[in-house]
Amino acid sequence: MEQTQTAMFHAGALRQKYLENTFWYILLILMSVVTVLPFLWIILTAFKGPNDAIQSYPPQLIPHDPTLANFTRVWNLLPVGHFFLNSITVAVVTTVLNVLITSLAAYPLAKMRFPGRDLIFYALLVTLIVPAQLTYIPSFVLAVNFFHYYDKIISLILPNIASVFNIFLLRQAFKSVPNDLMDAGRMDGASELRIWWSIVMPVIRPSLATAAIFTFVNAWNDFLWPSLMLPTMEHKTLQVGLMALQGAFQSDFRGVAAGVTMTVIPIIIFFVALQRQFIRGLTGAVKG
Amino acid sequence: MTKKFSLTPYFFLAPALLVIAVFIFYPIAAVVYYSFTDYDIVTPPQWIGLQNYIKLVQDPTFWKALTNSFIYLIATPTVIVLSIVLAIVVNRNLRGIHMFRALYYIPAVSGSIAIGIAWRWMFDAQGGLLNGFLVWLGVLKEPLQWLAEPAYTLPIAMLLTIWMGLGYYALIFLAGLQNIPEELYDAALIDGCNNFQKHWYISLPGLRPQIVFVGVISSLAAIEVFNEVFILTNRTGGVLDSALTMVFYIWRQAFRFSDAGYGSALAIVLLVITLAFSIINIRVQERGLETD
Numbered sequence: 001m002e003q004t005q006t007a008m009f010h011a012g013a014l015r016q017k018y019l020e021n022t023f024w025y026i027l028l029i030l031m032s033v034v035t036v037l038p039f040l041w042i043i044l045t046a047f048k049g050p051n052d053a054i055q056s057y058p059p060q061l062i063p064h065d066p067t068l069a070n071f072t073r074v075w076n077l078l079p080v081g082h083f084f085l086n087s088i089t090v091a092v093v094t095t096v097l098n099v100l101i102t103s104l105a106a107y108p109l110a111k112m113r114f115p116g117r118d119l120i121f122y123a124l125l126v127t128l129i130v131p132a133q134l135t136y137i138p139s140f141v142l143a144v145n146f147f148h149y150y151d152k153i154i155s156l157i158l159p160n161i162a163s164v165f166n167i168f169l170l171r172q173a174f175k176s177v178p179n180d181l182m183d184a185g186r187m188d189g190a191s192e193l194r195i196w197w198s199i200v201m202p203v204i205r206p207s208l209a210t211a212a213i214f215t216f217v218n219a220w221n222d223f224l225w226p227s228l229m230l231p232t233m234e235h236k237t238l239q240v241g242l243m244a245l246q247g248a249f250q251s252d253f254r255g256v257a258a259g260v261t262m263t264v265i266p267i268i269i270f271f272v273a274l275q276r277q278f279i280r281g282l283t284g285a286v287k288g
Numbered sequence: 289m290t291k292k293f294s295l296t297p298y299f300f301l302a303p304a305l306l307v308i309a310v311f312i313f314y315p316i317a318a319v320v321y322y323s324f325t326d327y328d329i330v331t332p333p334q335w336i337g338l339q340n341y342i343k344l345v346q347d348p349t350f351w352k353a354l355t356n357s358f359i360y361l362i363a364t365p366t367v368i369v370l371s372i373v374l375a376i377v378v379n380r381n382l383r384g385i386h387m388f389r390a391l392y393y394i395p396a397v398s399g400s401i402a403i404g405i406a407w408r409w410m411f412d413a414q415g416g417l418l419n420g421f422l423v424w425l426g427v428l429k430e431p432l433q434w435l436a437e438p439a440y441t442l443p444i445a446m447l448l449t450i451w452m453g454l455g456y457y458a459l460i461f462l463a464g465l466q467n468i469p470e471e472l473y474d475a476a477l478i479d480g481c482n483n484f485q486k487h488w489y490i491s492l493p494g495l496r497p498q499i500v501f502v503g504v505i506s507s508l509a510a511i512e513v514f515n516e517v518f519i520l521t522n523r524t525g526g527v528l529d530s531a532l533t534m535v536f537y538i539w540r541q542a543f544r545f546s547d548a549g550y551g552s553a554l555a556i557v558l559l560v561i562t563l564a565f566s567i568i569n570i571r572v573q574e575r576g577l578e579t580d
Contacts, residue, residue: 192296
């Protein structure tokens with residue numbers, strides 16, 4: 001009697017659990033339709049042949065006459081390879097230099113006492129609220145008249161090799177490193193530079209990864225400043241190149257779709273592959 | 289800590305400070321100066337006193353841009369609520385949940401230009417997916433030029449901003465939720481809380497640091513929005529400037545119409561707004577600490 005009751009109870013609980021999970025899965029699938037549908041539609045359109053409808057009711061999603069012609073058309077008309085190369089160069093060089101320079105600056109702010117430290121700290125803090133776009137007019141004038149790097153990709157790198165956000169993020173990380181570690185290095189007669197590089201930097205590696213990820217994503221997705229700096233097609237980064245694509249293929253939706261697909265798929269693969277580090281990096285910044 | 293005076297810390301700081309001085313401090317000073325000049329970037333600036341600011345107050349387009357930028361702030365509370373809900377939904381142990389989380393996250397990493405182009409076509413009159421469905425279902429008699437309708441342009445841009453940010457903010461809230469001790473929820477259950485009350489009384493207060501963080505970055509992003517407007521309106525700002533925002537107006541004045549003096553005055557207004565925001569934000573945080 002008791003056994004059948006517990007069995008029935010279990011069956012009921014299982015049923016309840018089953019219903020509940022079904023509900024959550026339906027919700028999860030509905031939500032992924034909302035986030036993925038535009039991409040899916042663009043990717044499918046990129047493969048549409050001349051006989052596949054662009055405008056129809058109901059909309060035709062699956063190409064009946066699949067072709068790669070759209071991709072070759074885009075590839076022949078626009079230097080997509082250059083776009084990729086330029087974006088990768090800018091993002092990688094910016095990230096490496098930025099993390100080096102900001103971790104160098106964050107170290108004394110966290111671990112040394114020296115005249116003017118508080119002044120520097122607050123001066124940097126204030127800049128956090130200055131919108132980047134505010135600086136673009138003078139930076140444009142500097143690029144043309146002083147640095148003479150208008151239309152060169154170094155114009156995207158140089159202004160971004162230091163960022164106040166990363167200095168604060170890394171300063172926080174350095175603060176949590178015990179002083180004993182550094183004192184041990186000093187006893188051995190190591191220079192401050194050596195202590196920074198071989199003792200303290202390895203300890204804060206997770207925070208360095210966070211800073212690197214942030215810098216990389218920002219450099220990769222930056223649009224307004226690169227669009228001001230790079231008029232020549234071969235010099236454009238991916239984001240600016242995409243905008244040129246939209247202009248060049250005005251009403252050729254298949255071509256635009258092929259271009260967007262070519263540029264977005266590698267990025268999505270890259271981020272999905274690095275998902276774990278990426279999520280840890282982005283969520284780690286909240287406390288920084 | 290080194291006792292005697294040493295130059296070491298200054299050497300460590302020098303490269304970063306140099307870059308920040310050249311690309312942040314100098315531009316701020318220069319933009320203040322330019323805002324008092326007539327300047328087309330090519331010929332040297334001419335001092336004209338307050339004329340740019342007088343023009344600004346009387347410029348209906350400026351007021352339109354300012355209003356739109358403030359309307360855009362509606363995106364902030366909306367995206368906070370939606371991403372907390374999303375985080376609560378994905379915060380459970382189901383098979384394949386990691387795949388779903390990644391799917392929600394795709395818009396956040398794909399770059400706003402690619403997404404903006406996808407959206408522009410979604411709302412296109414000829415062949416747009418939205419019209420395709422709506423006409424088929426009989427909601428619309430004929431396809432609508434969504435992005436040519438002044439009433440729809442700004443809301444569509446805001447929707448795009450929300451849609452792009454959702455996955456990233458939800459991740460931040462998810463990390464916050466996973467830091468809340470399970471015992472708190474058990475205690476709530478014993479006290480007879482239902483599902484909604486459980487989240488209202490425990491999840492929300494527990495997510496306070498994340499709400500502050502997302503609130504700050506998403507409201508700054510909203511007041512500084514450019515890319516979404518640029519793509520969806522095809523560099524125009526929309527029919528009748530319907531989606532014109534502050535940063536877009538600065539860009540148009542300074543770099544399209546070569547009126548860098550006036551653009552600088554607009555930029556100063558933007559700076560004052562973000563300053564006011566930060567002060568409000570600090571106040572709110574201080575008050576929050578008092579009540580804690």
